[in-house]
Each structure stands twice: as structure tokens, then as C-alpha cells.
Amino acid sequence: MDKSKVKERTIVERLTIIDIAKLSGVGVTTVSRAINNHPDINEETKAMVMRVIKENHYVPNNSARNLKRSASRTIAILIRGITNPFFNPMINVFEKEIQNKKYSFILHRVDENQNEVEVAIELVKEKRLRGIVFLGGTFSHSREKLKQLTVPFVLSTIGMTELSELKEHSYVTVDDYMESYKMVDYLCGLGHKRIAIITDPRADVNIGKLRYEGYKKALEDHGIEFDEQLVRWMKEDVESYSMINGYKVTKELLDSQLEFTAVYAIADSLAIGACKAIFEAGKRVPEDYSVAGYDGLDMSFYYNPSITTIKQPVEEMAEETIKILFDLIHKKIKHEHKIFPAELLVRESTKSLS
Amino acid sequence: MDKSKVKERTIVERLTIIDIAKLSGVGVTTVSRAINNHPDINEETKAMVMRVIKENHYVPNNSARNLKRSASRTIAILIRGITNPFFNPMINVFEKEIQNKKYSFILHRVDENQNEVEVAIELVKEKRLRGIVFLGGTFSHSREKLKQLTVPFVLSTIGMTELSELKEHSYVTVDDYMESYKMVDYLCGLGHKRIAIITDPRADVNIGKLRYEGYKKALEDHGIEFDEQLVRWMKEDVESYSMINGYKVTKELLDSQLEFTAVYAIADSLAIGACKAIFEAGKRVPEDYSVAGYDGLDMSFYYNPSITTIKQPVEEMAEETIKILFDLIHKKIKHEHKIFPAELLVRESTKSLS
DNA sequence: TTGTAGGCGTTATCAA
DNA sequence: TTGATAACGCCTACAA
Numbered sequence: 001m002d003k004s005k006v007k008e009r010t011i012v013e014r015l016t017i018i019d020i021a022k023l024s025g026v027g028v029t030t031v032s033r034a035i036n037n038h039p040d041i042n043e044e045t046k047a048m049v050m051r052v053i054k055e056n057h058y059v060p061n062n063s064a065r066n067l068k069r070s071a072s073r074t075i076a077i078l079i080r081g082i083t084n085p086f087f088n089p090m091i092n093v094f095e096k097e098i099q100n101k102k103y104s105f106i107l108h109r110v111d112e113n114q115n116e117v118e119v120a121i122e123l124v125k126e127k128r129l130r131g132i133v134f135l136g137g138t139f140s141h142s143r144e145k146l147k148q149l150t151v152p153f154v155l156s157t158i159g160m161t162e163l164s165e166l167k168e169h170s171y172v173t174v175d176d177y178m179e180s181y182k183m184v185d186y187l188c189g190l191g192h193k194r195i196a197i198i199t200d201p202r203a204d205v206n207i208g209k210l211r212y213e214g215y216k217k218a219l220e221d222h223g224i225e226f227d228e229q230l231v232r233w234m235k236e237d238v239e240s241y242s243m244i245n246g247y248k249v250t251k252e253l254l255d256s257q258l259e260f261t262a263v264y265a266i267a268d269s270l271a272i273g274a275c276k277a278i279f280e281a282g283k284r285v286p287e288d289y290s291v292a293g294y295d296g297l298d299m300s301f302y303y304n305p306s307i308t309t310i311k312q313p314v315e316e317m318a319e320e321t322i323k324i325l326f327d328l329i330h331k332k333i334k335h336e337h338k339i340f341p342a343e344l345l346v347r348e349s350t351k352s353l354s
Numbered sequence: 355m356d357k358s359k360v361k362e363r364t365i366v367e368r369l370t371i372i373d374i375a376k377l378s379g380v381g382v383t384t385v386s387r388a389i390n391n392h393p394d395i396n397e398e399t400k401a402m403v404m405r406v407i408k409e410n411h412y413v414p415n416n417s418a419r420n421l422k423r424s425a426s427r428t429i430a431i432l433i434r435g436i437t438n439p440f441f442n443p444m445i446n447v448f449e450k451e452i453q454n455k456k457y458s459f460i461l462h463r464v465d466e467n468q469n470e471v472e473v474a475i476e477l478v479k480e481k482r483l484r485g486i487v488f489l490g491g492t493f494s495h496s497r498e499k500l501k502q503l504t505v506p507f508v509l510s511t512i513g514m515t516e517l518s519e520l521k522e523h524s525y526v527t528v529d530d531y532m533e534s535y536k537m538v539d540y541l542c543g544l545g546h547k548r549i550a551i552i553t554d555p556r557a558d559v560n561i562g563k564l565r566y567e568g569y570k571k572a573l574e575d576h577g578i579e580f581d582e583q584l585v586r587w588m589k590e591d592v593e594s595y596s597m598i599n600g601y602k603v604t605k606e607l608l609d610s611q612l613e614f615t616a617v618y619a620i621a622d623s624l625a626i627g628a629c630k631a632i633f634e635a636g637k638r639v640p641e642d643y644s645v646a647g648y649d650g651l652d653m654s655f656y657y658n659p660s661i662t663t664i665k666q667p668v669e670e671m672a673e674e675t676i677k678i679l680f681d682l683i684h685k686k687i688k689h690e691h692k693i694f695p696a697e698l699l700v701r702e703s704t705k706s707l708s
Numbered sequence: 709t710t711g712t713a714g715g716c717g718t719t720a721t722c723a724a
Numbered sequence: 725t726t727g728a729t730a731a732c733g734c735c736t737a738c739a740a
Contacts, residue, residue: 016733027711032735042709057502059472062480063420064733067716082461083445088437095465107436109461111449125717126416148411243656276656302597302630304658370717381727386719396725418717421732479733 015058024052035060072128073103075325078120079135080110084241085269086295086314087135090156093318094133101326103130110137117142117149124151131325134158138206139166152328156321157312159206160339170328170335172321176207179310179342180214180266183292186308186344187262188222191353192290194230194260195219198249198270200240201233211266211294229258234270246273254281261289261353268293268300271307275349286351296345305348312342369412378406389414426482427457429679432474433489434464438595439623440649440668441489444510447672448487455680457484464491471496471503478505485679488512492560493520506682510675511666513560514693524682524689526675530561533664533696534568534620537646540662540698541616542576545707546644548584548614549573552603552624554594555587565620565648583612588624600627608635615643615707622647622654625661629703640705650699659702666696 017035021028026049033041034049052058066072075098079087091107098105108123110116116137123129132153139146139158143165155171187195197215200208212231219226232253238245246265253260254277263278265271271293275285285291285305293300296311320338327333371389375382380403387395388403406412420426429452433441445461452459462477464470470491477483486507493500493512497519509525541549551569554562566585573580586607592599600619607617608631617632619625625647629639639645639659647654650665674692681687 017735018733021711028734029711029736030709033710036735040709045709059475059479061421061733062476063417064716065735066417067415067421067718067733068735069716082436083439083442085437085439091437107461107463121413122416125413243652247656272653272656275658279658298597299626299653302601302626304629304633371719372717375727382718383720383727383729384725387726390719394725399725415717418732419719421717421734422719423732424719 015056017058017060020049020053020056020058023056024049066127069128071130074127074129075103075105075131075133076108076120076123076127076129077105077133077135078108078110078116078123078137080112080114080116080137081241082107082109084136085297085299086157086267086312089298089314090135090318090321093315094322097319097322101322115142115145117145120153121145121148124149131329133321133325140206152325154321154325154328157314157317159210161206161210167337168335170324170333170337172317172324172338172340174312174317174340174342176210177214177217179312179344180211180294181218182214182342182344183294183308183310184215184218184264185221186346187264187290187292187350188218188224190262190290190350192262193224194227195224195262195264196230196232196253196258196260198232198234198246198263198265198274200266201236202240208266215264229256230260241267241269243269243273243276246270247277248273250274250277251280254278254283262292262350263289264292264294266294268295268297268307268309271309271349272299272303275303275305275307285349290350292350296343300345300347303349308347308350309345310342311345313340316340369410371412371414374403374407374410374412377410378403420481423482425484428481428483429457429459429485429487430462430474430477430481430483431459431487431489432462432464432470432477432491434466434468434470434491435595436461436463438490439651439653440511440621440666443652443668444489444672444675447669448676451673451676455676469496469499471499474507475499475502478503485683487675487679494560506679508675508679508682511668511671513564515560515564521691522689524678524687524691526671526678526692526694528666528671528694528696530564531568531571533666533698534565534648535572536568536696536698537648537662537664538569538572538618539575540700541618541644541646541704542572542578544616544644544704546616547578548581549578549616549618550584550586550607550612550614552586552588552600552617552619552628554620555590556594562620569618583610584614595621595623597623597627597630600624601631602627604628604631605634608632608637616646616704617643618646618648620648622649622651622661622663625663625703626653626657629657629659629661639703644704646704650697654699654701657703662701662704663699664696665699667694670694 017028017031021031031049034046110119120132129151134155158173199212232249234240234245263274265274271291274291278289293307293309296309300307300309317340324336371382371385375385385403388400464473474486483505488509512527553566586603588594588599617628619628625645628645632643647661647663650663654661654663671694678690
């Protein structure tokens with residue numbers, strides 16, 4: 001037995017299962033059994049091995065494990081824009097639900113210049129994933145790639161424009177077009193005729209586009225003339241969907257001296273920024289301007305005035321996402337589409353003009 | 355050449371480097387060279403191999419790569435409570451700074467019942483990390499384990515109580531005791547004598563404890579008697595540091611009919627919840643109650659009224675964290691401690707009693 | 709109940 | 725410039 005070898009490796013902190021086997025005078029299989037709670041191992045041997053492991057601070061190498069394993073019990077949640085508070089309650093639900101199934105999960109950030117599907121494919125190989133949830137994001141150029149994904153996945157809270165293209169996949173979302181229509185319809189019903197919108201300039205980001213289309217349709221149905229000048233695009237050089245973006249855009253809108261009585265922001269964060277700009281101009285919400293948001297973030301409730309918004313049932317959507325994913329994993333279904341109704345929450349930030 | 359074997363594997367999407375080698379009629383080494391941009395490979399061969407890779411949608415297995423590689427160029431950021439908005443601006447800085455150094459980074463969530471240091475040790479082995487940033491968190495029971503970490507790391511925005519124990523490690527933080535003192539001192543200066551505090555009940559969470567101690571000291575220095583009844587603990591059955599927690603606690607405080615003129619919440623999110631509770635009780639901020647927060651979240655600026663708070667210089671702290679980390683990696687330093695000054699931002703939510 | 713040996717998919721060494 | 729082959733650290737038939 002090459003004890004000196006063991007000693008040396010201990011020092012550089014690169015213990016392997018072989019070292020532990022030698023140190024405890026058993027074979028590697030036995031060590032492996034101890035680590036992985038295999039049934040056919042003597043309890044005493046196991047205890048002894050575990051003690052040696054503890055004493056020497058041995059930590060198994062996950063890369064080696066993943067390489068060898070054919071399938072793990074882990075799910076990946078891919079999120080682009082992981083700092084978006086909209087996802088926070090969903091993440092909590094995912095955690096709970098996935099633990100319930102005795103699976104573990106990893107939260108994986110996808111940054112702006114990555115393709116979420118490519119990231120997913122890589123992750124599947126690396127971690128032997130059993131399932132994937134794509135949170136948010138756009139799939140405009142990924143349909144081809146989606147086919148290469150060999151594990152079940154669910155697209156959660158994605159834009160509906162893609163849906164026709166994604167028939168053969170599973171998704172959970174709301175009807176952004178209709179819900180947005182609902183909000184603008186409500187504002188029109190309050191007597192507002194000059195309704196500014198703050199929306200997303202990126203044409204490929206379908207959620208923004210859908211909400212924008214809903215706005216236009218509602219105006220049309222109320223016989224209100226569409227005014228291009230009242231369409232305000234988020235600034236591309238500022239973080240999108242941020243409060244500061246809504247703030248800056250609204251400041252410009254106010255400075256423009258354009259006449260309007262309401263601002264509809266396609267996200268609560270933007271709406272809050274809009275309120276701030278209005279306050280700074282010495283005006284009030286809703287007395288001088290009504291402000292409406294979208295998403296139903298916690299913040300929209302706590303804000304003063306509380307923000308009229310479209311509340312997406314995020315918790316239920318997250319639960320359904322996991323339910324579908326596991327149904328896919330267990331081959332109970334081929335795919336499933338779920339479109340949740342959202343709720344118009346009328347709060348303090350909007351008022352009737354009459 | 356076992357072409358049928360290759361074909362079969364293609365179908366099940368489990369191509370390996372060997373398959374690609376066979377498909378392109380070269381050796382695995384050559385394929386590896388192509389993938390990893392090695393210099394000593396014929397450009398044409400490389401192009402050809404890459405084409406085969408593209409055509410067959412081959413994706414290298416990261417577990418195998420990590421297993422074989424001795425060191426990568428990646429940094430891990432470990433965050434407990436990844437949904438905490440306080441970290442958001444820091445994450446953006448980390449991303450930028452790490453990319454500048456031509457490193458990549460992974461954001462790793464640590465959940466409540468995990469030990470961040472154990473997670474780190476595992477990750478180092480799995481990913482051959484070059485460095486680690488611990489964001490937030492508590493290190494009360496991990497000092498022993500910290501010694502087993504074989505790569506450089508920086509503790510960022512941690513509580514100072516641990517600092518004496520962490521002399522031999524690097525950290526970046528603010529002096530929570532002093533900054534908290536500053537805020538309460540300011541409130542006292544405004545004439546407030548009955549100042550309620552909303553703080554953290556978990557004694558081991560040192561940040562809460564430090565801010566609480568600063569509160570007590572400031573009262574004492576102003577000759578104000580400490581009143582246990584004005585100390586309000588976050589509810590343990592509600593998400594900590596959440597708006598709803600501040601809301602519920604403040605509601606109870608108001609219901610208690612205790613007399614007080616100011617609420618100092620040890621986090622902005624709690625302060626916002628407190629404001630909401632006050633509004634719902636038909637009272638105003640700051641006319642009826644002054645409210646102060648801590649952290650300097652974006653939200654504290656956008657809220658109405660804007661919240662008086664202690665602003666931590668999060669961006670600079672994040673930059674410094676990375677700077678120190680790379681200095682450690684390049685062995686320029688042994689360790690470094692940096693305590694940043696925070697700033698008392700006097701805004702609309704607090705008023706003088708005189 | 710325990711141990712030996714082969715293979716998971718790469719990269720690195722060395723020789724050609 | 726290329727290719728065969730030995731690790732990397734673990735798990736798991738299969739044998740004992």
C-alpha cells in the first residue's frame with residue numbers, strides 16, 4: 001500500500017475515493033456504497049468508512065459522478081434576467097414542488113448573449129438532467145434547436161406569439177394580448193382618451209409586442225384615435241423593465257407637454273418609475289394622471305398609491321409548470337398547453353375622469 | 355469503422371468526441387484541438403471537423419472536460435437568498451468585471467439548509483474553480499471548513515461580528531454597527547424619542563444583530579431610555595426581510611397602541627411594508643410617523659414618500675470584491691479587508707418633531 | 709457483504 | 725501536424 005502517496009495527496013487536498021478506500025482498508029466499491037447509501041453494506045463498515053471520510057474531509061467529485069451516472073434526479077430552471085422580481089415567487093414554488101418530488105434543482109442564469117436552448121443542451125449532457133423549465137425568454141430562433149433537447153421541458157411565462165410555432169411543446173403562460181386589452185379597456189371605460197403607453201422597443205420580444213397590440217386594439221374598440229406620440233419606448237441604453245427606465249421615459253413624456261391623462265406601463269416596475277417622475281413634476285397620481293401597470297408584483301400593492309395592475313397568477317403557474325414537467329417525465333402526457341387567466345386589480349393609482 | 359454504431363448513437367443524441375473523430379476521419383486528439391482552439395492544427399482540418407460537429411449537433415460533455423482539466427477560468431458567486439434585490443446591482447458588476455478578465459462565472463444559489471462553504475468546496479472540485487465570492491450569508495460555524503477551501507475567496511457584504519474571526523481571510527463590507535448608529539442618531543437628532551425598530555430575531559444572523567446594537571447605542575448616547583416593547587422582531591414564519599414581513603410587524607405595532615413617533619427598519623423592504631401598514635391605519639408618513647430604512651435599494655428612492663435610508667455603495671463594493679479576488683488569484687496579496695463607508699440619505703419619509 | 713476491473717467522455721503526453 | 729493511449733474520479737457489473 002502506497003501510504004506516502006496517500007499522505008501527499010491529503011496535503012494538496014485532492015483526496016479520491018481510492019485514498020479513502022486505502023485509508024479505511026476496504027475496496028472502493030465499499031466506499032461508494034457508503035457514500036450513496038446502498039443497502040448491501042455492513043452498517044459497521046459503513047460507519048467506519050464515513051468516519052474516515054469525515055476525518056479526512058473527503059468530498060466526492062461531482063463531475064466524475066455525473067460522467068458516470070446515466071440519469072440524475074435533477075431539474076434545471078433556466079432564467080434569463082434572473083434579477084427580475086417577477087420570477088421570485090415562482091422560484092420559491094419551484095423549490096418546494098421539486099423537493100416534494102424528491103428531486104433537486106439548479107437555478108441557471110442565462111445571460112443576454114446566450115441562447116437558452118444551447119445552454120440547456122449543454123446542461124443536459126453535463127448534469128444528466130431529467131427535465132428543464134425555461135422561464136421567460138424568447139424562442140424566436142430556437143425552434144430548430146429545441147428539437148435536439150432530449151429531455152422533457154416546459155416553457156413558462158413566455159410570449160404567446162410563439163405559441164403557434166410551439167404547438168408540439170408544453171407551455172404555461174397568460175394571454176398577454178387579451179390581458180393587456182383588458183387593462184386598456186378598463187382605462188378607456190374610466191373616460192381616459194389620451195392614454196400613453198410605455199412598452200418594449202425590441203420587436204422580437206413578443207411579450208412587449210403583445211401587450212402593445214392589446215393596447216392598440218382596445219383603443220380602436222373604444223373609437224379612440226391611436227396617437228403615435230403617446231407610444232413611449234423603453235430606453236435601450238438603460239436596463240429594460242427597470243424603474244429607472246420607466247422614470248426616464250415618463251420624464252420625457254411630461255417634458256414633451258403632450259396632453260394625456262393616463263399612463264399604461266407594460267410592467268409594474270415601469271409604472272412605479274412613471275409615478276416617481278409624475279411626483280417630481282409636482283403632479284399627483286391618480287388626481288392628475290392615472291397610472292397602470294402589469295404583472296402584479298408585490299411592490300405594486302405596497303406602493304403608494306397602490307398600482308392598478310394585471311396580476312398574473314404566478315404561484316399557480318409555477319405549480320402547473322412543475323406538474324406538467326413531471327407528467328412529461330413520467331410519460332403521462334405528450335405535451336400540454338395551459339393559458340392562465342390573469343386578474344385586473346383595480347387599486348388606487350387609477351381614477352375615473354367623470 | 356463501426357459506422358452503424360455511430361449512426362445509432364446519433365439517433366439517441368449521445369454523440370461523443372470519438373464519433374466525431376470517426377465521422378470526420380481523424381483522431382480524437384485532432385477533434386479536441388479543433389474544439390479548444392489549439393494552435394497546432396491545420397486550419398483546413400479544423401474547419402472540416404467543425405463542420406462535422408455542426409452538422410451532427412455535437413456538444414462536448416462538460417463533466418468530462420471538468421474531470422480532465424486541471425483548472426478552468428471560472429469564478430463562482432455563491433448567494434444565499436438569491437432573490438434579494440440588494441444583490442442585483444452587485445451581480446451586474448460581477449458579470450462585467452469578470453468578463454473583463456476573460457473569465458466566466460456561475461451564479462450559485464445556496465438555500466437555507468445548506469452550508470455555503472460545503473457547497474463551495476464541492477463546486478471547486480466539480481468545476482475546477484479559480485475563485486469564489488460569498489455574497490451575504492453567515493459564517494458562524496464554517497471557520498473550520500473555510501480552511502479546506504483550496505482556492506482564493508472573498509466574503510462580500512457579510513456581518514462584521516465575524517470579522518475578528520476572519521482576520522486571515524479577505525472581505526468587503528460596511529460597518530453595520532456604526533451605520534446603524536448613524537441612522538438612529540439622526541432620528542434622535544430630529545427629536546424622536548420613541549423609536550421602534552424592526553429587526554432580525556435570529557441571533558446568529560449578525561447583520562441584524564449589529565444594526566440592532568447600533569440602535570441601542572445611539573439611544574443610550576442620546577439619553578433615551580431603551581424600551582423593549584419598541585423592539586419588533588421579523589416574523590419567522592414569513593419570508594425574512596420581505597415587505598410583507600415589515601407590513602405585518604408594523605400592523606401589530608400600531609394595533610398595540612404603543613406610543614412611538616418613528617420606525618427604524620433594518621432593511622428598506624421592511625420599511626416599505628411599514629409604510630403600507632401606516633397608510634392602511636389612516637396615518638401619514640412622515641407627518642404621523644417617520645420611517646427609516648437601511649440598504650439604499652433603488653426602491654427606496656422610487657417609493658412615495660422616498661425612504662430615508664443608509665445607502666451601501668454596492669457597486670463599488672462589488673468592484674472591490676472582484677479586484678481583491680483577482681489579486682488573490684494572481685498572488686499579489688495574501689488577504690485584504692475593506693470596510694466601505696455607507697451614506698445616510700435623508701429623504702422624505704422622516705421629519706423633525708420640533 | 710465485499711472487491712476487481714472496465715468504462716463514462718475528455719484532455720494531455722508522447723511518439724510518429 | 726497528427727494520433728494512440730493513459731489518466732481524470734467515480735460507479736457498477738460481475739465475481740468471490
